[in-house]
Amino acid sequence: MQRDYIARFMANPGAVVGLIFLAAVIAGSIVAPMFLGANPWEVAGRPFIPPGQDGFLMGTDMLGRDVALAVLYGTRFSLLIGVGSMLAAVLIGATLGAVAGYAGGWVDDLLMRITEFFQILPSLVLILVLVAFMGASVYSVIIGIGVITWPNVARVMRAEVMSLRNREYVEAARVIGQRPLTILVVQILPNAMPPVIVIASLMIASAILTESALSFLGLGDPNIMTWGYMIGTSREYLRFAWWISLFPGLAIISTVLAINFVGDGLAAALNPRMEEGR
Amino acid sequence: MTVPASTRPDVPPSAAVSAAPVLSVRGLTVRLPGGGDREHAVEGIDFDLAAGEILCIVGESGSGKSITAQAIMGLLPKKLEPVSGEILFEGRDLLPLSDREMQAFRGARIGMIFQEPMTALNPVLTVGDQIAEMILAHRRLPAAEVRARVVAALAAVRLPEPETLRRAHPHRLSGGQRQRVMIAMAMVHDPAILIADEPTTALDVTTQAEVLRLIRQLRDDRKTSVILVTHDFGVVAEMADRVVVMRHGKVVETGPTAEVLGRPRHPYTRALIDAVPRFTTGAAAPSDTAEKLFDMRSITRRFVRDAGLFRKGTAVVAVNDVSLSLRRGETLGIVGESGSGKSTLARCAIRISDVDEGSILLEGQDVTRLRGRRLMPFRRKVQMVFQDPYASLNPRQKIGKILTDPLRVQGHARGPARERAIELLRLVGLEPQAMQRYPHEFSGGQRQRIGIARALVVDPEILIADEPVSSLDVSVQRQVLDLLADVRRRLQLSMIFITHDLRVAAQVCDRIAVMQTGKVVEQGPTAEVFGNPAHPYTRDLIAAIPGVEFFSETVD
Numbered sequence: 001m002q003r004d005y006i007a008r009f010m011a012n013p014g015a016v017v018g019l020i021f022l023a024a025v026i027a028g029s030i031v032a033p034m035f036l037g038a039n040p041w042e043v044a045g046r047p048f049i050p051p052g053q054d055g056f057l058m059g060t061d062m063l064g065r066d067v068a069l070a071v072l073y074g075t076r077f078s079l080l081i082g083v084g085s086m087l088a089a090v091l092i093g094a095t096l097g098a099v100a101g102y103a104g105g106w107v108d109d110l111l112m113r114i115t116e117f118f119q120i121l122p123s124l125v126l127i128l129v130l131v132a133f134m135g136a137s138v139y140s141v142i143i144g145i146g147v148i149t150w151p152n153v154a155r156v157m158r159a160e161v162m163s164l165r166n167r168e169y170v171e172a173a174r175v176i177g178q179r180p181l182t183i184l185v186v187q188i189l190p191n192a193m194p195p196v197i198v199i200a201s202l203m204i205a206s207a208i209l210t211e212s213a214l215s216f217l218g219l220g221d222p223n224i225m226t227w228g229y230m231i232g233t234s235r236e237y238l239r240f241a242w243w244i245s246l247f248p249g250l251a252i253i254s255t256v257l258a259i260n261f262v263g264d265g266l267a268a269a270l271n272p273r274m275e276e277g278r
Numbered sequence: 279m280t281v282p283a284s285t286r287p288d289v290p291p292s293a294a295v296s297a298a299p300v301l302s303v304r305g306l307t308v309r310l311p312g313g314g315d316r317e318h319a320v321e322g323i324d325f326d327l328a329a330g331e332i333l334c335i336v337g338e339s340g341s342g343k344s345i346t347a348q349a350i351m352g353l354l355p356k357k358l359e360p361v362s363g364e365i366l367f368e369g370r371d372l373l374p375l376s377d378r379e380m381q382a383f384r385g386a387r388i389g390m391i392f393q394e395p396m397t398a399l400n401p402v403l404t405v406g407d408q409i410a411e412m413i414l415a416h417r418r419l420p421a422a423e424v425r426a427r428v429v430a431a432l433a434a435v436r437l438p439e440p441e442t443l444r445r446a447h448p449h450r451l452s453g454g455q456r457q458r459v460m461i462a463m464a465m466v467h468d469p470a471i472l473i474a475d476e477p478t479t480a481l482d483v484t485t486q487a488e489v490l491r492l493i494r495q496l497r498d499d500r501k502t503s504v505i506l507v508t509h510d511f512g513v514v515a516e517m518a519d520r521v522v523v524m525r526h527g528k529v530v531e532t533g534p535t536a537e538v539l540g541r542p543r544h545p546y547t548r549a550l551i552d553a554v555p556r557f558t559t560g561a562a563a564p565s566d567t568a569e570k571l572f573d574m575r576s577i578t579r580r581f582v583r584d585a586g587l588f589r590k591g592t593a594v595v596a597v598n599d600v601s602l603s604l605r606r607g608e609t610l611g612i613v614g615e616s617g618s619g620k621s622t623l624a625r626c627a628i629r630i631s632d633v634d635e636g637s638i639l640l641e642g643q644d645v646t647r648l649r650g651r652r653l654m655p656f657r658r659k660v661q662m663v664f665q666d667p668y669a670s671l672n673p674r675q676k677i678g679k680i681l682t683d684p685l686r687v688q689g690h691a692r693g694p695a696r697e698r699a700i701e702l703l704r705l706v707g708l709e710p711q712a713m714q715r716y717p718h719e720f721s722g723g724q725r726q727r728i729g730i731a732r733a734l735v736v737d738p739e740i741l742i743a744d745e746p747v748s749s750l751d752v753s754v755q756r757q758v759l760d761l762l763a764d765v766r767r768r769l770q771l772s773m774i775f776i777t778h779d780l781r782v783a784a785q786v787c788d789r790i791a792v793m794q795t796g797k798v799v800e801q802g803p804t805a806e807v808f809g810n811p812a813h814p815y816t817r818d819l820i821a822a823i824p825g826v827e828f829f830s831e832t833v834d
Contacts, residue, residue: 168670172732174630176684177657179650190674271674 008269015265018258025255029075040065040073040225051243059243061234071247074227079255081142081211081226082204088146090200093153098192100154101161102184112158115151123148124213131219138221141214145207156199160192194267201263205256212252227252299326300470300503301350306363306373308345308354319345319358320527327471330501332494334514334535337524338550338751346524347475347507349373351390352380368470386416389464389502393476395456399448405432405459406444412463431462435492454485458492465496472496475507482615483778487822490517509752511554512781515539515825523547539828553756555781556829557808557820570639571772572604572627572660572740577636579622596622598796599636604740609766609773611787611804613780613819619796620776624744627774628662629653640740658688661733663762665745667725671717677703677728678713684736702731706761723754727761734765741766742774747782759786780823784808792816 009015044056044066051059051067058067100111118126127144134140164170165188173183212228214220220229227248234244306323310316320342327333337343348354350365352372365372372383384390392398400408409428413419419427425444432440435458448456457477464472474493478486494517497504506517514521514535521538523531523546531544542548579597597619604610614620625631627638629645637646645656661684664670671680681699682692690698700710706727717725726746733741743762747755759782766773777783783790784804791801792813800813811817820826 168664168666169672171625171630172662172664172670172729173672173683175628175657175662176732176736177654177687178683187672187675191672 005269008271009265012265012268014261015268018261018265021254021258022262025075025258026079029072029079032069032072040070044069048237048241051247058247059241061230061244062237062241067230067244067247070225070230071227071251073225074230074248074251075255077138077221077224078208078211078227078252081138081145082207082255082259084142085145085149085207085210086200086203088142089150089203090153090196092146093150094157094196096150097154097157098161098184098189101158102165102180102188104162104165108158111154115154118147119151127210127214128217128219131214136219136221138224141211141220144214145210148210149203149207152199152203153196156195157192160195161188164188164191190270193270197263197267197270201259204259205252208252208256298329300329300367301327301505302364302366303346303350304364304366306346306349306365307361308342308349309359309361311357316527318361318527320349320524323363323524323529325522325529325532327503327505328519329470329503330497331519332497332504332506332517333520333522334506334508334518335522335524336508336511336514336550338509338753340526341524342527343507343509343524344475345527347390347473347505350471350505351384351388351473352377353384382416385412385464385469386467387469388471388473389467389469390473390475391457391460391464391477393479395453395460395480398460399456401448404445404447405451409444409459409463409466412466416467427466431466432459434465434496435459435462437462452485453481454488457481457485457489461489461492461496465500465502468500469502471503471505473505473507476509477506478513479509483780483824484615484818484822486513486824490824493517510824511539511551511752512824512826512829515828517824523550550752553753554825554829555755555759555779555785557781557784557823557826568605568607570603571606571641572774573639574600574602574623574627575637575639576601577623577626577638578634579619579626579631580634595796597626597633600793600796600798601636602791602798602801604772604774606772607770608788609775609786611783611790612774612776612793613778613783613790614793615778615819617795618793620793621744623793624662624742624774624776628660628742629656654688658736659738660740660742661736661738663726663729663733663741663743663746666749667722667729668749670729671725673717675716676713677715677717680717680728681713681732681735684732688736698735699731702735703728705734705765706731721754722750723758726750726754726758730758730761730765734769737769738771740772740774742776744776745778746775748777748779755782762786780808780819781829792819 043064045054045060045064047060047062047064049056049060051057053059056066056068058071061067061070096111096115100108127148130144130147131140134143161184170183170187173187178186208228211220211226212231215226215229216232220226230248231245234241238245303323303325307321308319310319323346325333335343335346345354345358349360350372352375354360360373363373367383367388372380399405406428409431410424413424413427428444429440432443437443437455437458448459451459472493477493478489481489490513493504493506496502506513508514518535521533521535522529523538523544525546531538531542531547538547539551542551577597577600578595580593580595583592583594600619600623602610602612612620612623622631626633629638633646637644639645640656640659645653648656678696678699681702682695685695685698686692696713699713703710703712708724708727708731712720712728717728720728730746746762747758750758763786765771775783775786787804789802790804790807791798792807792815793799794815800807800811800816807816808820811820
């Protein structure tokens with residue numbers, strides 16, 4: 001059973017490359033301090049050293065800090081915030097969406113009105129208020145991003161569950177006497193997951209970007225180095241010190257791409273009839 | 279009624295068939311993309327279509343009958359490539375023509391209609407605009423002239439009030455009316471050939487009869503040659519002058535209808551014709567003395583449509599005061615067309631839809647309002663076989679899980695449940711290895727066997743079968759019906775059998791209830807209801823069975 005899933009995942013070259021890349025990035029962020037020095041905030045040389053000179057692979061920033069070290073450090077918290085807020089959003093959104101879609105009627109009406117309430121609030125303002133209220137920390141950022149993104153998951157999940165609810169195999173499960181919760185979890189959710197997995201992987205990407213917006217506004221956790229923080233603070237030097245924002249930018253793009261590949265691979269692996277689609 | 283200028287006086291069908299063929303297909307071979315189960319989609323297809331002739335291409339799914347029709351229209355999917363042969367139409371080979379060159383023929387000289395009248399029309403344009411578009415695609419005409427032709431075209435397919443109808447959008451029309459609009463579009467340029475690919479498969483039987491009658495009428499009026507692609511030998515018997523029987527991409531037999539149906543030379547043709555359910559009742563009248571096992575009393579089920587926060591919505595009565603009972607050991611057939619409420623009634627009977635009024639009794643015990651745990655004994659005694667073998671099995675679960683779940687829910691241990699599941703697989707003619715496989719690895723017929731095994735695994739007393747064979751090919755249909763008859767006898771099941779196909783109902787059921795718009799209009803022993811129908815609707819249904827005369831006469 002488990003071997004099937006792994007085999008189907010492995011059959012997808014993009015997913016395997018993405019997974020290897022992610023593993024390498026995470027390993028790098030753990031191992032890096034041992035070689036490059038411990039503190040990304042520490043001034044390591046002159047400001048604005050271009051990449052490749054004086055032994056700085058990615059150059060130094062406006063205060064003379066090592067960009068390469070900061071990018072590696074940033075991996076930890078950018079990934080933590082991306083994955084953490086995605087999990088929070090999926091947990092809230094998928095649960096509410098699945099319940100709304102399966103129960104229908106007034107339960108659906110109530111849950112959807114709540115969802116809409118969150119959707120109509122300007123999301124950046126909402127998150128600013130939330131983070132300001134909870135105090136700037138990694139966890140408040142994760143919770144804040146989770147709170148503004150779960151409605152999307154809920155909508156997708158609800159639509160999927162509604163379309164699956166009346167399938168004959170779901171009715172067959174009712175005919176054999178399975179309980180509603182079992183039917184929802186065992187019969188419907190596995191079939192409803194692929195689009196959720198796809199948007200979840202995209203959400204990691206947008207969470208990393210949202211965090212950078214927060215950092216730029218000075219509402220990120222001041223004690224952590226993230227890619228968003230690096231891009232935010234180096235924007236004004238973009239014209240003559242492009243490397244300070246280029247390398248964290250590349251890090252975001254490649255990580256997001258890798259996560260998307262892995263997401264596609266997961267969706268395919270969870271589907272036993274890969275070639276036919278759903 | 280307006281009659282188009284082009285209409286010719288009636289010509290009897292026999293006289294309409296002249297010697298020179300309008301269309302000749304010679305050695306048509308279309309290659310399949312690599313990796314399929316065979317190299318060619320169709321191979322060495324030969325046939326002629328005479329002027330004013332109705333030619334039926336008949337075969338089961340995968341026989342290549344639709345590919346042949348698509349090749350003639352130049353509408354083959356991109357990955358399918360004709361490799362040899364020719365399609366001669368009015369002295370020209372159509373096969374090498376480019377798409378642009380084909381457009382001069384398509385719609386003008388060769389008209390076509392498709393299976394799904396629901397999706398073939400554009401929902402945002404009025405039907406009149408769509409017919410006008412068809413006219414203007416081939417001829418420049420002033421607006422008034424176009425309008426006149428649109429009205430004439432709608433009148434020609436016997437649509438009521440063409441002047442009003444042309445301003446209607448497709449969703450206002452019934453399925454049969456939409457198919458008439460499709461035919462009007464196909465016939466608007468008075469084509470030499472009309473190609474119809476399963477034109478009535480999605481329609482109800484009475485609508486089907488009307489559409490077939492219309493096609494024949496148009497042929498008689500205009501001497502149009504018709505190629506009718508179908509899987510239904512009833513339609514062939516009803517319509518065809520000549521028949522082409524296809525299997526696995528090859529023509530196995532061709533000839534005049536009476537010959538092919540009456541004295542088939544090829545064993546496959548013979549087998550297909552034998553598999554067509556005859557409209558004859560085999561079962562003896564059931565005894566009235568057996569106990570009432572399952573009783574539905576005055577069942578009413580309503581649905582509320584378009585209800586909102588401040589609107590009450592309109593109630594639709596799907597099942598209206600229906601009383602039916604099932605005696606031990608008998609098969610009760612519920613027949614009717616789409617919208618008659620027969621499926622809703624089945625869902626009420628199996629307790630996955632609530633009833634608004636009335637009561638359901640199993641062995642004298644009222645089960646109408648039972649829920650949850652208290653419904654479990656009912657779930658063990660009454661089971662269901664579903665219509666669509668592709669939708670009724672969860673694509674992400676292995677057969678082993680699908681078959682053991684009903685027992686696990688009933689509280690059986692894993693080991694005995696697996697043994698019982700394997701026993702059932704054997705009973706329905708599948709190998710125990712099937713337990714490890716996913717539904718998509720099986721054919722439609724095999725899946726339906728699995729569906730039957732799932733229903734039987736808890737050893738029920740009553741089986742409710744909702745159109746269990748209507749999405750299967752005719753030969754597979756036969757096998758599944760035989761299997762059902764076999765298990766019914768061996769396990770002494772009582773059965774409620776829901777179908778739109780009166781031929782199948784006649785074969786399988788001891789008693790019949792005929793439903794129309796939510797009500798039972800007639801019920802009684804099968805021989806009585808079908809042999810001597812009392813209600814006019816029953817008589818309409820019987821008269822609409824395609825090929826009913828032919829297939830009743832051939833029975834000894």
